[in-house]
Amino acid sequence: MRITKEPEERKQEIFDAALKLFGEKGYEKTTIADIAKAIGVAQGLCYRYFPSKEVLFDSAIDQYTDILVAQFADLAENSDIPLKEFIEKMPTTVEDKNTKYYAVFHGPQNKKFHDQLSLKTCEKLVPIVEKLLLQARQKGEIQLADLPTAAAFCVYGQLGILLENGMDQKEKADRIRTFLIYALQL
Amino acid sequence: MRITKEPEERKQEIFDAALKLFGEKGYEKTTIADIAKAIGVAQGLCYRYFPSKEVLFDSAIDQYTDILVAQFADLAENSDIPLKEFIEKMPTTVEDKNTKYYAVFHGPQNKKFHDQLSLKTCEKLVPIVEKLLLQARQKGEIQLADLPTAAAFCVYGQLGILLENGMDQKEKADRIRTFLIYALQL
Amino acid sequence: MRITKEPEERKQEIFDAALKLFGEKGYEKTTIADIAKAIGVAQGLCYRYFPSKEVLFDSAIDQYTDILVAQFADLAENSDIPLKEFIEKMPTTVEDKNTKYYAVFHGPQNKKFHDQLSLKTCEKLVPIVEKLLLQARQKGEIQLADLPTAAAFCVYGQLGILLENGMDQKEKADRIRTFLIYALQL
Amino acid sequence: MRITKEPEERKQEIFDAALKLFGEKGYEKTTIADIAKAIGVAQGLCYRYFPSKEVLFDSAIDQYTDILVAQFADLAENSDIPLKEFIEKMPTTVEDKNTKYYAVFHGPQNKKFHDQLSLKTCEKLVPIVEKLLLQARQKGEIQLADLPTAAAFCVYGQLGILLENGMDQKEKADRIRTFLIYALQL
DNA sequence: TATGAATGAGCGTTCATTCAT
DNA sequence: TATGAATGAACGCTCATTCAT
Numbered sequence: 001m002r003i004t005k006e007p008e009e010r011k012q013e014i015f016d017a018a019l020k021l022f023g024e025k026g027y028e029k030t031t032i033a034d035i036a037k038a039i040g041v042a043q044g045l046c047y048r049y050f051p052s053k054e055v056l057f058d059s060a061i062d063q064y065t066d067i068l069v070a071q072f073a074d075l076a077e078n079s080d081i082p083l084k085e086f087i088e089k090m091p092t093t094v095e096d097k098n099t100k101y102y103a104v105f106h107g108p109q110n111k112k113f114h115d116q117l118s119l120k121t122c123e124k125l126v127p128i129v130e131k132l133l134l135q136a137r138q139k140g141e142i143q144l145a146d147l148p149t150a151a152a153f154c155v156y157g158q159l160g161i162l163l164e165n166g167m168d169q170k171e172k173a174d175r176i177r178t179f180l181i182y183a184l185q186l
Numbered sequence: 187m188r189i190t191k192e193p194e195e196r197k198q199e200i201f202d203a204a205l206k207l208f209g210e211k212g213y214e215k216t217t218i219a220d221i222a223k224a225i226g227v228a229q230g231l232c233y234r235y236f237p238s239k240e241v242l243f244d245s246a247i248d249q250y251t252d253i254l255v256a257q258f259a260d261l262a263e264n265s266d267i268p269l270k271e272f273i274e275k276m277p278t279t280v281e282d283k284n285t286k287y288y289a290v291f292h293g294p295q296n297k298k299f300h301d302q303l304s305l306k307t308c309e310k311l312v313p314i315v316e317k318l319l320l321q322a323r324q325k326g327e328i329q330l331a332d333l334p335t336a337a338a339f340c341v342y343g344q345l346g347i348l349l350e351n352g353m354d355q356k357e358k359a360d361r362i363r364t365f366l367i368y369a370l371q372l
Numbered sequence: 373m374r375i376t377k378e379p380e381e382r383k384q385e386i387f388d389a390a391l392k393l394f395g396e397k398g399y400e401k402t403t404i405a406d407i408a409k410a411i412g413v414a415q416g417l418c419y420r421y422f423p424s425k426e427v428l429f430d431s432a433i434d435q436y437t438d439i440l441v442a443q444f445a446d447l448a449e450n451s452d453i454p455l456k457e458f459i460e461k462m463p464t465t466v467e468d469k470n471t472k473y474y475a476v477f478h479g480p481q482n483k484k485f486h487d488q489l490s491l492k493t494c495e496k497l498v499p500i501v502e503k504l505l506l507q508a509r510q511k512g513e514i515q516l517a518d519l520p521t522a523a524a525f526c527v528y529g530q531l532g533i534l535l536e537n538g539m540d541q542k543e544k545a546d547r548i549r550t551f552l553i554y555a556l557q558l
Numbered sequence: 559m560r561i562t563k564e565p566e567e568r569k570q571e572i573f574d575a576a577l578k579l580f581g582e583k584g585y586e587k588t589t590i591a592d593i594a595k596a597i598g599v600a601q602g603l604c605y606r607y608f609p610s611k612e613v614l615f616d617s618a619i620d621q622y623t624d625i626l627v628a629q630f631a632d633l634a635e636n637s638d639i640p641l642k643e644f645i646e647k648m649p650t651t652v653e654d655k656n657t658k659y660y661a662v663f664h665g666p667q668n669k670k671f672h673d674q675l676s677l678k679t680c681e682k683l684v685p686i687v688e689k690l691l692l693q694a695r696q697k698g699e700i701q702l703a704d705l706p707t708a709a710a711f712c713v714y715g716q717l718g719i720l721l722e723n724g725m726d727q728k729e730k731a732d733r734i735r736t737f738l739i740y741a742l743q744l
Numbered sequence: 745t746a747t748g749a750a751t752g753a754g755c756g757t758t759c760a761t762t763c764a765t
Numbered sequence: 766t767a768t769g770a771a772t773g774a775a776c777g778c779t780c781a782t783t784c785a786t
Contacts, residue, residue: 004764004770028214031755042772044758053756112302119301119349126346144368149361152346153339153369160312160338163305175335182330183339183369190745217780228747230783239781376766400586403759414768416762425760487677488670491721498718516740521733524718525711525741532684532710535677547707554702555711555741562749562785589776600751605778751783762772 011049013039019060026110027057061120069124076132083136084186092158092173118159125155142184154180189226197235199225205246209303212296213243247306255310262318269322270372278344278359304345311341328370340366375412383421385411391432395489398482399429433492441496448504455508456558459549490531497527514556526552569607571597577618584668585615619678627682634690641694642744650716650731676717683713691742700742712738 005013017038021030032053036043050056072091079086130151136142144150157179161172180186191199203224207216218239222229236242258277265272316337322328330336343365347358366372377385389410393402404425408415422428444463451458502523508514516522529551533544552558563571575596579588590611594601608614630649637644688709694700702708715737719730738744 002763002771007770010770032757033755042774043756044773045771047757048770115301115305116298119305122346123349146361146365149347149365152350153343153365156346157339157343159345160308160342161335163309164338175332179332179335179339182371185371188746193745196745218782219780222748229781230748231746233782234745374767379766382766404761405759408769415760416769417767419761420766484674487673491673491677494718495721518733518737521719521737524722525715525737528718529711529715531717532680532714533707535681536710547704551704551707551711554743557743560750560784565749568749590778591776600753601777602752602779603750606749611777747784747786749783749785751781753780755779756777758776759774760772762770763768764770765768 007049010041010045014046014049014056015060015063018056019064022057022060022113023110026113032056061117065117065120065124068121069128072125073128076128082139083132083141083184084181086132087177087180087186090177092162092176115163118163122155122159126151129154141186144184150184153183193235196227196231200227200232200235200242201246201249204242205250208243208246209296209299212299247303251303251306251310254307255314258311259314262314268325269318269327269370270367272318273363273366273372276363278348278362301349304349308341308345312337315340327372330370336370339369379421382413382417386413386418386421386428387432387435390428391436394429394432395482395485398485433489437489437492437496440493441500444497445500448500454511455504455513455556456553458504459552459558462549463545487535490535494527494531498523501526513558516556522556525555565607568599568603572604572607572614573618573621576614577622580615580618580671581668584671590614619675623675623678623682626679627686630683631686634686640697641690641699641742642739644690645735645738645744648735650720650734673721676721680713680717684709687712699744702742708742711741 014035017035018030021034021038024030025034032043032046035056036046046056050059075090076086081089126148130147133142133144133147133151133154137144137147158176161167161176164172200221203221204216207220207224210216211220218229218232221242222232232242236245261276262272267275312334316333319328319330319333319337319340323330323333344362347353347362350358386407389407390402393406393410396402397406404415404418407428408418418428422431447462448458453461498520502519505514505516505519505523505526509516509519530548533539533548536544572593575593576588579592579596582588583592590601590604593614594604604614608617633648634644639647684706688705691700691702691705691709691712695702695705716734719725719734722730
C-alpha cells in the first residue's frame with residue numbers, strides 16, 4: 001500500500017507529527033521511527049524532506065512559532081485603537097485553543113521543549129511589539145525613550161507569569177495587563 | 187594509578203566537569219565518558235555519585251544557578267539603601283567573570299543549554315526580587331499593588347535584553363537600569 | 373523536463389557517469405542517486421538499463437578495461453617490427469590522456485578501485501602479450517619456452533612499477549622498457 | 559555471562575574473526591554484528607578496539623600481510639646460499655597451509671578481497687626482494703643495474719601466475735622458478 | 745573507593761530498489 | 766521511456782549503565 005502525496009503536503013504532515021511528538025516526549029525521546037509511524041510512512045521518507053532529525057526539530061519549532069506570532073502580528077498591524085485599549089483586549093497567550101497545535105503546549109512532560117518554544121516566540125514577538133510602541137509614541141500615548149528595551153521587557157516579562165503554575169489563565173492575563181498599563185504609564 | 191579522594195571533593199569535581207562540558211557541548215553531546223575523562227577517572231565512578239546522567243545534569247544546573255543567585259541574594263539582603271540606588275548599583279548579569287564557571291555561559295555553542303540556565307536562574311531570582319520590592323513598598327518608595335507580577339517582569343524582562351546579541355554588557359546594563367527605574371516609577 | 377534518448381545513448385551515458393563516480397568515490401560510496409543526478413535523470417531510469425548496481429559496476433569496469441586493452445591490441449596486431457623495437461615504442465600505460473576516461477584513473481582517492489581496474493586490465497592484456505611473444509619466437513627473436521608465464525610476468529610485473537608513487541610517468545616507462553629488454557634477453 | 563579478557567587478547571580475537579569473515583564474505587557483506595557474534599561479544603565492544611569498520615578492515619589486512627611477509631623475510635635474511643638456489647627452494651606462495659589463516663585465502667567468494675590481499679603482500683615483499691637482489695649482485699651472481707625495477711617485476715610478475723585458475727600450485731611454482739632464473743640470467 | 749572491559753538496546757541514517765503516475 | 770516519491774531492511778555506531786576485579 002503505497003500512498004504518494006504532493007511534497008508540500010507530505011512535508012507538512014511530517015512537520016505536524018514531529019511537532020506533536022516533540023511536544024509530548026521531548027527531543028531526545030522522540031525517534032524518527034515514532035514520527036514516521038505516526039503518519040504511516042517509512043522512516044527513510046523523512047530524510048527526503050529533512051536532512052537530519054535536528055533540522056526537522058528546528059524547522060518544526062520555527063514554523064510553529066511563526067504561526068503563533070503571525071496571529072499576534074495581524075492584530076497589531078490592523079489596529080488603530082490606543083495602546084491602552086489594545087492591551088486591555090489583547091490575548092496574552094498567543095496560543096489559541098482552536099489551533100490543531102494546542103496540545104503541543106500542554107502535554108504534561110517536556111518543560112524543556114516548552115521553554116524553548118516560549119523563548120523563540122518571545123524573540124519573534126519583540127520587533128512587533130516595538131513597532132506597536134513606536135506608533136503609540138508617535139501618537140503621544142507614551143513617553144518612553146528606549147523602545148527596544150521596553151519591548152523586550154513587555155514580551156519577556158510575561159514569561160515569568162506565564163511559566164508560573166497555580167494560577168488560571170484569566171488571572172494571569174489580568175495581572176499582565178494591569179502591570180503593563182502601570183509600567184508603561186498609560 | 188588510582189587516586190582516592192574525599193567523597194565530597196570527588197563529587198564536586200564531577201559536578202564541575204559536567205557543568206563545563208554540558209555548557210560547551212550540550213546535554214546530548216556530552217557523554218559520561220567525556221566527563222570521566224575530563225577529570226581522569228573511570229566512567230563507572232560517576233555512578234557512585236549520581237544514579238544517572240540526567241540526575242547529574244539536573245543537579246549540576248541546580249547547583250550552578252544556586253551559586254549565581256546566592257550572590258545576588260546576599261546583596262539584596264544586606265542593603266538598606268533605597269531601591270533606586272540599589273538598581274543603579276546592582277549587577278545586571280549575575281555572572282561574575284571571576285567565578286570558575288564563567289566559561290559555562292560564554293561558550294559559543296549551546297544556545298539551548300544557555301537558555302535553560304537562564305530560565306532556571308530567573309525562576310530562582312523572582313522571590314528575591316519580590317522581597318526587595320516589598321521592602322521598598324514598606325518604605326513608601328513604590329506604589330505597586332501586585333508585587334509578584336512586578337517581580338516577574340523585572341527579572342524575566344531582562345532576559346530579552348541579555349539574550350540579544352550585538353550590544354556590549356555595559357550598554358545592556360544601562361538600558362536595563364534606566365527602564366526599570368522608569369517602569370517602577372522611582 | 374523529460375528528455376528522451378536513444379537507449380544506446382542513454383546506456384552509455386549511465387556507463388560513463390558510473391565509471392567516473394566509481395573512480396572518484398569507490399563502489400560503496402557511489403550511490404545510484406549520485407549517478408542519476410550526474411546525468412540529470414531519475415534514479416529509477418538506471419534500472420531500465422541495468423538490473424542492479426553491482427551489474428552496472430561490473431559492466432562499467434569491463435567496458436572500460438576493454439577500451440584500454442583494445443588500444444594496445446591494435447598496436448600489437450598491426451606491427452611487424454621486431455619485439456625489441458616494439459617495446460621501445462610501446463606505451464607502458466595503456467591509458468591515454470586524450471580519452472574522456474583519463475580522470476578515472478587519476479583521482480586522488482580510491483586506491484581500491486584503481487587496483488581493481490589494474491588487475492582486470494592485466495588479465496585482459498596477458499593473452500595479447502602472449503601472442504606477441506609467440507610471433508617473436510617464431511621469428512627467432514626470443515628463446516623462451518614457457519610463453520604464458522613470460523607474458524604474465526611482463527604484464528603484471530609492470531604493476532609493481534606503475535602502482536608506485538614518487539616517480540614520473542616517463543621514468544617509470546623507461547625503467548620498464550630497460551628491464552623487459554634485459555629479462556627477455558633481446 | 560560476562561567474560562573479561564586482556565585487551566590484547568580481545569583485540570586479536572576480533573582481528574582473527576574479522577579477517578576470516580572478510581575473507582569469506584567480503585567487506586561489504588560482512589557486518590560488525592557478524593564479527594561480534596562470531597566471538598560471542600557485544601557489537602559495541604568492537605568499537606572499543608577499532609574506531610570504525612573500515613579501520614578494522616585495513617588493520618586486519620595489514621596485520622595479516624605482515625605475518626605472511628615476515629615468513630618470507632625470515633628466509634631471505636637468514637640464507638647465505640646463492641640466489642639461484644634460493645629461488646629453487648623458496649615457496650612461491652607465502653601462504654602456508656598450517657597457519658590458522660589458511661581458509662582466508664581459499665574461500666570461494668570474494669575475489670576482490672583476495673586481490674587486495676595479494677597486492678598488499680606484493681607491496682611489502684618488494685623491498686625484501688630488492689635486498690636479496692642487492693646481496694646477489696654484491697656476490698656477482700647477477701648484473702642488473704636497476705634493482706628496484708627488477709624486484710618489482712619478480713614480485714608482481716608472480717601475481718599473474720598465482721591469480722590464474724586451472725593449474726595446480728606445484729606447476730605454478732615450477733614455472734615461476736624457471737622463468738625467474740631465466741629472466742635474471744642466473 | 746576505583747577501574748575499565750563489557751553489555752545491549754536503540755537510534756539515526758543510508759540506499760538499492762520498486763512502482764504509481 | 767521517464768519520473769521521483771516511497772519503501773524497507775539493514776547497518777554502523779553510540780552510550781548509559783553494569784559488574785567482575
